[in-house]
Amino acid sequence: MRVAVCQLNAREDRAANLAQARQLLVRAADQGADFAVLPEYTDYLGPSAHRPEPVDGEFGTFFAEAARELGMWVHAGSFHERGPDDRHSYNTSLVFDRSGEIAATYRKIHLYDVEIPGKVSYHESATVAPGSEVVTVKVEGATIGLSICYDLRFPELYRKLTDAGADILVVPAAFMLHTGRDHWEVLLRARAIEGQSYVLAAGQVGNHEPNRTCFGRSMIINPWGTVLAQAPDTVTVAVADIDRHSLEQIRAELPSLAHRRL
Incomplete structure (x- = not known):
């Protein structure tokens, strides 16, 4: 199975984000990808007036059509789904x-709450x-375990995914620059080695509102912990088998x- 990780720079313009994501999926399909992964919050990043929507709303319909037209499995990163109340x-x-x-x-389990004075x-x-x-x-005979961004710091989730038969772990993310520089690759390779599984990590890259920067460096890692493909610091696609x-x-x-034994 050929897989692709799509590196996006989503901002507040939802229509532009979806158009960019679609272009990346086309590039992945043109390179023979069977399964392509987009980043966390493909719909938009930053403060926005957009309202969360149901699974079968415009976002879901958009990527359902993309998967069907391209004849490819599509992991649409993540989006703001209508929640349990008006505030969440x-x-x-x-x-x-x-x-x-x-x-x-899959709905993200671990939520990122942080207060670092003067930084974030x-x-x-x-x-x-x-x-x-x-x-x-199940995708093309493989079992894929789902996670999102901050989940990456909780190995017990990935152990449960491995126990459930996962041999590929997917991590769509919007990792911040200040943590990504030191932790992103280390954590991804650790999850691959611990679970003896492939890891597909698709990240947001570059600036978004309000004054935040995503690290990018989307990558595909094999079960030995070797990086098979890594995206440069731009909007692009990385592919591996x-x-x-x-x-x-x-x-x-x-x-x-x-x-x-435990």
């Missing part, structure tokens, strides 16, 4: 099969409600998953 949305991933049908829905102040829980369900989905035999060989020769 969900941060939600949708996965579409080649026919444009929704194959999986962000409280995701003020406007976003957490999900609670651990989600996997998933080798099922290689995954099985690594798990057989270093059977750490089978040696677990």
Whole structure:
């Protein structure tokens, strides 16, 4: 299976973001991708007057049509889904099969609340409600485990995904520059090595309102922890091939998953 991670610079202009995402999906399809992943909050980043919408709203319809027209599995990153009350949305991933049908829905479990004086102040829980369900989905014979951005810092989630049979872990993100420089690749490679799984990490890149910068460096990592493909610091697509035999060989020769005692 050929996979692609799409690196986006979403801003407040929702229509422009979706158009850019569609262009990246076309580029992925042109390179033979079977499965393409977009970043967290593909719909928009930053303060906005846009209202959260249901799963079958305009956002879902847009990417269902893209998957169907391109004949490709599409992980639409995440979007602002209508939440449990008027003050909170969900941060939600949708996965579409080649026919444009929704194959999986995942709502971000871990919410990013941080207060670093003089550097960053962000409280995701003020406007976003957490999900609670651990989600996997079958794609072209592989089992894919779903997560979003800040989830990356909680290895217990990825252990549950591995226990559920995941051999590919997906991480759409909008990682901030100041943490991404030191933690992004380290955490992604750790999740790949611990779970002996491929990791597909699609990140936002560049500036967005209000005065924040996303790190980018979207990448595809194999179960040994080797980076197979990495995006440069621009809007682009990175592509690599998933080798099922290689995954099985690594798990057989270093059977750490089978040696677990806890």
